[in-house]
Amino acid sequence: DAGITQSPRYKITETGRQVTLMCHQTWSHSYMFWYRQDLGHGLRLIYYSAAADITDKGEVPDGYVVSRSKTENFPLTLESATRSQTSVYFCASSVTPLGSLNTEAFFGQGTRLTVV
């Protein structure tokens, strides 16, 4: 199916474990993003990527690792999960045509992660 998909939709993990959230898009969009959504904070950017093998930190990157070996995939890894990382995580993608800055971001359906 075309679009952007996240997996899993729900995940419960224990403190200290490593967990990876997957994100896959079929549009070949250049840009991909990871956000976390917490009550009272809206969506905060964790990491983003402008292209394969190019990633950069966002607002709240500590405790997270990303990679982008292929354009269509942008996994987010929590190296050692903490309770403060309990959140809903959204992946998004967008395209930036040459000469155009008018881009919207398309979002996945989110992953609800609970760290116990």
Added chain:
Amino acid sequence: AQTVTQSQPEMSVQEAETVTLSCTYDTSESDYYLFWYKQPPSRQMILVIRQEAYKQQNATENRFSVNFQKAAKSFSLKISDSQLGDAAMYFCASRKGAQKLVFGQGTRLTINP
């Protein structure tokens, strides 16, 4: 740095009436874009409307329109003839060029039948 502020955590409106959601932002850029996203209970983020900062004319999409005040750095969303399906979280966001999208804290909109 970009910041986006939504000062209304919750709003409610009677069905068929008009409601306005507030948003202010702060940016040092001269060229940027502003967005309103809707997030229903399904959690899907849906783009409602967007505004290019260089355009003076306010964007309109059917029942949704914005009041863009560039000097005041204000970007409010007006929903006319509110419908039950409009109930959702609404997020204001700004984007500098082709880079990251920065969101406000969100406003939960309730539609009263």
